[in-house]
Amino acid sequence: MPKTEKPLSETASRILDVAERMARQGGYYAFSFRDIASEIGIKSASIHYHFPTKEALGEALVTRYTDRFLGALGRLDEATPLESLEQYVAAYRQALIEQDLMCLCGMFGAEIARLPDPVARRTREFFERNLVWLETVFRAAGATNPEARAGETIAHLEGAMILARSMNDMDLFQRVTADLPAQALRE
Amino acid sequence: MPKTEKPLSETASRILDVAERMARQGGYYAFSFRDIASEIGIKSASIHYHFPTKEALGEALVTRYTDRFLGALGRLDEATPLESLEQYVAAYRQALIEQDLMCLCGMFGAEIARLPDPVARRTREFFERNLVWLETVFRAAGATNPEARAGETIAHLEGAMILARSMNDMDLFQRVTADLPAQALRE
DNA sequence: ATATATCTACCTATCAGTAGATAGGGAATC
DNA sequence: GATTCCCTATCTACTGATAGGTAGATATAT
Numbered sequence: 001m002p003k004t005e006k007p008l009s010e011t012a013s014r015i016l017d018v019a020e021r022m023a024r025q026g027g028y029y030a031f032s033f034r035d036i037a038s039e040i041g042i043k044s045a046s047i048h049y050h051f052p053t054k055e056a057l058g059e060a061l062v063t064r065y066t067d068r069f070l071g072a073l074g075r076l077d078e079a080t081p082l083e084s085l086e087q088y089v090a091a092y093r094q095a096l097i098e099q100d101l102m103c104l105c106g107m108f109g110a111e112i113a114r115l116p117d118p119v120a121r122r123t124r125e126f127f128e129r130n131l132v133w134l135e136t137v138f139r140a141a142g143a144t145n146p147e148a149r150a151g152e153t154i155a156h157l158e159g160a161m162i163l164a165r166s167m168n169d170m171d172l173f174q175r176v177t178a179d180l181p182a183q184a185l186r187e
Numbered sequence: 188m189p190k191t192e193k194p195l196s197e198t199a200s201r202i203l204d205v206a207e208r209m210a211r212q213g214g215y216y217a218f219s220f221r222d223i224a225s226e227i228g229i230k231s232a233s234i235h236y237h238f239p240t241k242e243a244l245g246e247a248l249v250t251r252y253t254d255r256f257l258g259a260l261g262r263l264d265e266a267t268p269l270e271s272l273e274q275y276v277a278a279y280r281q282a283l284i285e286q287d288l289m290c291l292c293g294m295f296g297a298e299i300a301r302l303p304d305p306v307a308r309r310t311r312e313f314f315e316r317n318l319v320w321l322e323t324v325f326r327a328a329g330a331t332n333p334e335a336r337a338g339e340t341i342a343h344l345e346g347a348m349i350l351a352r353s354m355n356d357m358d359l360f361q362r363v364t365a366d367l368p369a370q371a372l373r374e
Numbered sequence: 375a376t377a378t379a380t381c382t383a384c385c386t387a388t389c390a391g392t393a394g395a396t397a398g399g400g401a402a403t404c
Numbered sequence: 405g406a407t408t409c410c411c412t413a414t415c416t417a418c419t420g421a422t423a424g425g426t427a428g429a430t431a432t433a434t
Contacts, residue, residue, distance in 0.1 A: 026301025109353035114213025159346030166296035176338035
């Protein structure tokens with residue numbers, strides 16, 4: 001039997017919810033046990049019961065984020081490459097516009113040189129798995145260099161989030177990513 | 188006479204050098220007065236003589252970075268649009284590969300929601316001035332939508348830095364940005 | 375004498391993390 | 405049926421380290 005995934009308790013997932021929001025606003029050093037605790041109405045010591053260290057909390061954060069992000073993408077055998085790419089762009093747009101938050105792994109990716117090793121590893125896994133997904137799309141579309149196209153797509157989207165948030169102009173994300181799916185497939 | 192720029196003292200610029208490196212590794216919360224001071228061999232209280240607050244230090248950091256970055260780009264009337272774009276990509280490549288650092292404003296742009304207002308404003312100015320520069324290039328090249336092309340270019344490059352650093356594969360930056368100049372002009 | 379630049383010594387706030395007490399809810403034992 | 409035991413989940417109270425920032429003394433150079 002493989003590793004049994006124990007389901008998160010109510011409190012544990014509320015801790016992750018708050019930590020994720022804080023991390024997606026300001027990075028790894030922008031969430032603290034105290035702030036999380038006071039927001040959900042417990043004491044900071046209680047968080048250590050659910051996540052022994054900040055490192056462990058950071059790992060759980062990235063793991064949950066990655067699984068949810070990839071899980072929200074539809075099945076590749078049920079869509080055309082163009083549809084898949086449009087869906088992929090929409091996933092980023094939703095994170096940015098509806099939640100007004102950065103991509104967690106874009107944020108952690110920027111800070112990766114100062115992240116605890118296990119958190120950095122999980123962050124790398126996010127990008128690896130996204131690259132695989134996109135490479136599959138571009139290979140299905142007959143692209144000559146699927147690896148480059150996949151990397152360009154992720155780079156373009158993460159960068160567009162940063163730019164739009166920096167300029168405080170969320171519509172800029174739309175204008176800068178509108179041509180992405182068609183353009184990437186034409187290349 | 189407009190605002191006279193007083194030149195930075197030797198110590199002040201060494202403070203900025205160290206702070207910039209730390210910020211470009213881990214963001215605004217990754218550099219501290221103590222760490223900077225101990226690295227350059229003074230006491231942390233002395234830094235406050237040159238930069239009264241961390242906010243002021245952050246502002247000076249972004250201002251110097253922006254001026255240097257744009258100053259390193261050649262004059263637009265002495266190059267073709269393609270040459271200008273290639274030079275722009277090279278500026279990012281140098282920051283990433285030679286110095287093994289993130290773009291300061293890409294980093295601060297990601298964290299912008301938790302940055303002191305004056306630092307956030309300076310960060311926005313970096314992107315504004317870069318957008319203007321790139322729009323000029325694309326307009327000279329006869330692009331139909333210079334604003335979108337300029338935003339796409341910045342997004343692509345900032346994102347490529349994050350991706351390459353996350354994957355610990357600096358050559359990935361090359362592969363993901365190799366087609367950028369020609370591609371952006373063809374669009 | 376004054377301006378520049380550094381120091382010592384300190385402050386208050388915050389950080390992640392720990393020890394140990396407490397309360398409640400089963401389940402096993404008597 | 406009552407008692408004992410243990411597990412879960414929280415608490416209070418604390419530690420040592422670090423954060424940015426301040427006051428005031430000191431040294432040097434013009």
